[in-house]
Amino acid sequence: MRNIKILVQYNGKNYCGWQSQPEKLGISGEIERAFFVIANEKIKLIGSGRTDAGVHATGQVANFKCESNIEVRKIPDALNAMLPKDISIIKAEEVNENFHSRYSAKKKKYKYIINNSRYRNPIISDYSYQVKYDLDVEKMKEEAKNLLGSHDFCSFMSSGSSVKDTVRTIESVNLNMKENIIEFEIVGNGFLYNMVRIIVGTLVDIGRGKIEISMKEIIENKSRGTAGHTAPPQGLFLEEVLYE
C-alpha cells in the first residue's frame, strides 16, 4: 500500500468540521469522496487532528493509504477538480508507510483573529471574532506569556473529552494588534479539545476586565469554570503541523 501525505486548506464555514457526521460529510469526508471519484478506491483519511465546525485551516495535514497508482504530483489538481471550492489540496507527497498525520505530529501552530471594534468588518467577518468591548491588549500580551512551558491545561479543555493526560507544552505565543485587528498565534506540542478557543476567550475576558485572576492562577486551579468563555470557531485557523 502507498502512503500519501496531503496539505489541505479549507474555509470551515459550511462544514460540520474535519470529521464527518452520520448525516453530513465533513472536510475529510469530502476528500475521501473526491478520491473515490478520481481513483475508484475507498480510502480512510487520517487528519493531524479534528477541527471543529466553522474552524478554518491553511495548513492541515492528512494522510491515507491506497492501492491506486495515480501519479502523486497529479493528486492535488485531480482532487481539487472534484472538491467544493472551499476545500483545496495544495500539496501531495508519497511518504514512508509509518507516517501517521496524527501520531507523527510534533507541533501545531494555530492563529486566532479578533476584530476589536464596535463595528462589523465586512471583509473579515467570516474569519474573525468581533469583540466590541475595549481591550487592554498589553495586559493580554503579558498574561499570554504565562501559557509558555509545560502545564496541566485541563482548565482550558471543554467537557466531553476523554483525554487523560492533560499536560501540554506551549512553545511560543504571540499577540499583536494592528489597527483594530488582533492576531494571536500559538505553537505547542498538542492542544486539548477547544483549548485554543478557551485560551482566546480567557484572554478576551482578562482584557476587558471581566476576569480578575491571572492566567497563572487559572492554570493552577485546574478547573474549566475558572477560565473564560470559548471564543467562536470562525476566528480560528490551523496554520501548520510540524513533523520531524
Add this chain to the structure above:
Amino acid sequence: MRNIKILVQYNGKNYCGWQSQPEKLGISGEIERAFFVIANEKIKLIGSGRTDAGVHATGQVANFKCESNIEVRKIPDALNAMLPKDISIIKAEEVNENFHSRYSAKKKKYKYIINNSRYRNPIISDYSYQVKYDLDVEKMKEEAKNLLGSHDFCSFMSSGSSVKDTVRTIESVNLNMKENIIEFEIVGNGFLYNMVRIIVGTLVDIGRGKIEISMKEIIENKSRGTAGHTAPPQGLFLEEVLYE
C-alpha cells in the same frame, strides 16, 4: 444644512461598484437608501471616488448634506442596522460645509493581494488574484519603484475615461511576499480609471516574463497597449483616503 463625513468598509463582491446603475443599487445607493429609512430624508452621497464592481474598501470616505438632526454618534449603528452585512459604516463625524470627499482628498492608499500559487486558497479566494505562473518577485519590486514620482500615467488608464490631465504623483509603493501571498500597496495623489489594476497586471506580466520592456519605458510610451493586462477587481482594496 449639516455636512456628515462617514468612513465605510465593504466587500464589493455582490455589487456593481460604488456607483448605482439604472437597475441596480451600488454601495452608495444602499447607504442612501438606509439613510432614507432611518431619517426619512433623501441624501446624495459623495464618495472619495468610485470603486468598480467587485472592488473592496476598508477605508472609503464619503459625505452627504442633510437636514436631519440625528445625533452624529448614532449614525453608524443606525445605518448599519439597515444595511446589508457586506457594507459597514465604522465612523461618522460632522464636518465643515466645504468638505467634499472627492475634491478635498489629498492622497489615496490602495492594496492589492495576489495568491501566487497553482492552487486555489479557499480562505482568500474572494479577496485575491490567483496567479499560477512563477513570478520573479525581486524584479517586480525593482520595477514597481519606477512608478514613484510624477508621471503621465496614461499607459495605465482604461479607455472610456474622459480625464484630460493624466499626470499623477505616486508617493510610495511597497511589494512584499510572505509564503505565496504578495501584497502590493500604493499611495498617490490620485489614480486614473483602473490604474492600480493595470499597474498590478503589468507587474505580474513583467514578473512572469511575458512583458520584456521596463516600467519606465511603458510610462514613456504613453500607450495603454504597451502595459500589461488589467488585474481582476477582487484583489483590490481602497484602504485609506487622506485629507489635510
